[in-house]
Amino acid sequence: MAEFTLYCFGESGNSYKPALMLQFTGLDWQAKFVDFFNGETRTPAYREMINEMGEAPVLIHGDRKFSQSGVILDYLAEVSGKFGHTNDEERREILRWMLFDNHKFTGSIASLRFLISIAKTGETATTDWLRKRALGALAVVDGHLANNSFIIGKRPTIADFSLCGYLYYGEELPFDLNQFKHVQKWLDTIRNLEGWKHPYNLMPRKR
């Protein structure tokens, strides 16, 4: 058995965030499939035993259990000694961008992609509203990356792996990423880091 087990599923960009981190740190890990689309995260058993928040990902390390991708990233940075902060100012800067990611960035991009490409609702007032938020959040990150190779400066950290989590799903993304040149360049750089894999090559999916 691997040292780390990640409850995850291929379509989950939030699961992809720690999966990428596990790859980049070279830790010994295995994926455990969560059958989200058949309601597994909403079952009382999952909520009691795995995650009261009813979400993936969840990381198991020995007898310890962690949920929320940001917490898992923070923990993996600590145990691996990689991609974390080196001082308190960096710690806050990473936290600032991870909160922005959870609230505005992934918060809109993940929902928009789910409605359009998975639930296939078609274009609705809800997707219009979400797209406006997603594009606004992308513009903020694009502007920031115009002056920084990575989110907190010159080296990749867990803030990068948090923000990029939903952006490698290609045609499932219901907007044109080409308008965000700095985001594109940054995604290419991360894609070239040792260990990178596409989400569908890294995490199991329902057949």
Place this chain on the structure above:
Amino acid sequence: MAEFTLYCFGESGNSYKPALMLQFTGLDWQAKFVDFFNGETRTPAYREMINEMGEAPVLIHGDRKFSQSGVILDYLAEVSGKFGHTNDEERREILRWMLFDNHKFTGSIASLRFLISIAKTGETATTDWLRKRALGALAVVDGHLANNSFIIGKRPTIADFSLCGYLYYGEELPFDLNQFKHVQKWLDTIRNLEGWKHPYNLMPRKR
């Protein structure tokens, strides 16, 4: 001039989170009005000088500047020595709930209340979708509080002040809080802490 300045406005529950913390810690602070409804946060000047993310709140302390309510709460816990973690496990538990707040809880409640009670869109497919998410997130917190007086156990922390930020707006909330008994009791407990004030009595509003 006060030691701390908080860029904020009365309608912003995200601003209310650090405003409450400043009250509860007894720090010397003043509010600086952000004219959100006339677009101040979207101006190039605000984005360049105050916050590239185009949001309130922002905290100024001497020559230091912090954005994202979760970062501000974390900083204020550190400088005051109050309402923060006492060990690494608590630190992660606080982070876990602050991320859940930003993504799922405030992420849906704030948008729903904005559309219904401020933009006055009426009930739409978007508000239906947001209400479902908001009620689901409220049920998670209610279930958690059934077994805990506060979010991480027996004492209030910044995780509580983050999650409660939008719940004191009374009739502006477009759902019935009465169905969440444990949330209600927890809100009453926080309301009775020394220094508590309603958001509209704590932060300036446009006349």
